[in-house]
Amino acid sequence: EPEVTQTPSHQVTQMGQEVILRCVPISNHLYFYWYRQILGQKVEFLVSFYNNEISEKSEIFDDQFSVERPDGSNFTLKIRSTKLEDSAMYFCASSERWAVTKETQYFGPGTRLLVL
Amino acid sequence: KQEVTQIPAALSVPEGENLVLNCSFTDSAIYNLQWFRQDPGKGLTSLLLIQSSQREQTSGRLNASLDKSSGRSTLYIAASQPGDSATYLCAAVNYGGSQGNLIFGKGTKLSVKP
Numbered sequence: 770e771p772e773v774t775q776t777p778s779h780q781v782t783q784m785g786q787e788v789i790l791r792c793v794p795i796s797n798h799l800y801f802y803w804y805r806q807i808l809g810q811k812v813e814f815l816v817s818f819y820n821n822e823i824s825e826k827s828e829i830f831d832d833q834f835s836v837e838r839p840d841g842s843n844f845t846l847k848i849r850s851t852k853l854e855d856s857a858m859y860f861c862a863s864s865e866r867w868a869v870t871k872e873t874q875y876f877g878p879g880t881r882l883l884v885l
Numbered sequence: 886k887q888e889v890t891q892i893p894a895a896l897s898v899p900e901g902e903n904l905v906l907n908c909s910f911t912d913s914a915i916y917n918l919q920w921f922r923q924d925p926g927k928g929l930t931s932l933l934l935i936q937s938s939q940r941e942q943t944s945g946r947l948n949a950s951l952d953k954s955s956g957r958s959t960l961y962i963a964a965s966q967p968g969d970s971a972t973y974l975c976a977a978v979n980y981g982g983s984q985g986n987l988i989f990g991k992g993t994k995l996s997v998k999p
Contacts, residue, residue: 773928802986812929812974814986825986860928873919874987876929 771795773877775861781883782851790846790880792861801844802862802874803836805829812860818844851884858882887912887979891990899998902965906993908958908975916978920949920960923972923992932973933960965997 774793782788794801803815817824818836835847844863848855858881862874888911898904908918917936921929933942933949935958941950948961958975972994976987 804987811991812976812987812989814988817986827986862929873931873934875931876921878928879926881926 771875773861773863773875775859775877775880777880778878779881779883781885784853784884785850788848788851788882790848790859790861790882792844792846792863792877793842794844794861794863795865795875796842798863798865798875800824800864800866801836801838802864803846804860804862804876805857806860806879807854807857815846848882851882853884856882856884887915887977887988889975889977889988889990891973891975891993893993894991895994895996897996897998898965900965900967902997903961903963904965904995906960906962906973906975906995908960908990910956910958910977910988912977912979913953913956914979915953918949918951918958919976919978919987920947920958921974921976923974929974962995965995967997967999969997970995 776791801818804812806812814827816826816830833849837845858879860879861877864872864874866872890909892907915937917934919934920932922932923929935942935951946963951958972992974989974992976989
């Protein structure tokens with residue numbers, strides 16, 4: 770069964786460093802998402818992406834964050850200058866169509882980011 | 886602003902018991918409501934999706950209901966098994982220009998004892 774994959778599974782970085790989290794969505798999916806989950810907290814929406822542009826972003830997704838689909842298969846989340854509070858599990862998700870009505874989103878296993 | 890709440894935060898039951906997990910939401914203008922399962926350190930697995938026009942969905946031992954007027958959804962698990970132990974999350978997708986972002990509850994951590 771097709772699945773969303775994410776790399777790396779764990780990333781440790783120093784505060785102020787740039788990190789890039791990578792995702793390979795399911796191949797025929799057109800809509801892509803990033804969520805994050807701080808330890809012990811709710812899963813929070815960051816950004817949705819369609820047709821090579823951001824569809825929607827949350828208040829969390831400030832200028833330090835960016836997303837890109839550099840080729841036909843990868844979808845990346847970049848954090849320019851990491852802060853301690855960016856430590857979280859980051860989930861990528863994809864859906865075949867706009868994820869409303871009856872369309873579910875398929876989630877990857879996550880990247881656990883630890884900022885020291 | 887949509888708020889999704891799940892009660893209880895944790896639940897421990899003996900194997901074989903039927904159980905109900907609760908989810909409430911403050912804004913009834915939703916496209917759909919989904920239930921996910923999250924295993925420790927793992928991603929989210931979609932269990933059931935109920936469209937706003939539906940009242941329930943079933944998959945195997947799982948049955949999810951939706952009552953938009955009261956802002957509630959329940960996930961019923963029949964004949965629970967130790968393998969059902971996980972955190973169960975509900976999430977709503979709202980109207981209002983949203984491109985499908987999911988608004989999650991904090992989850993119910995279920996432990997099924999053999």
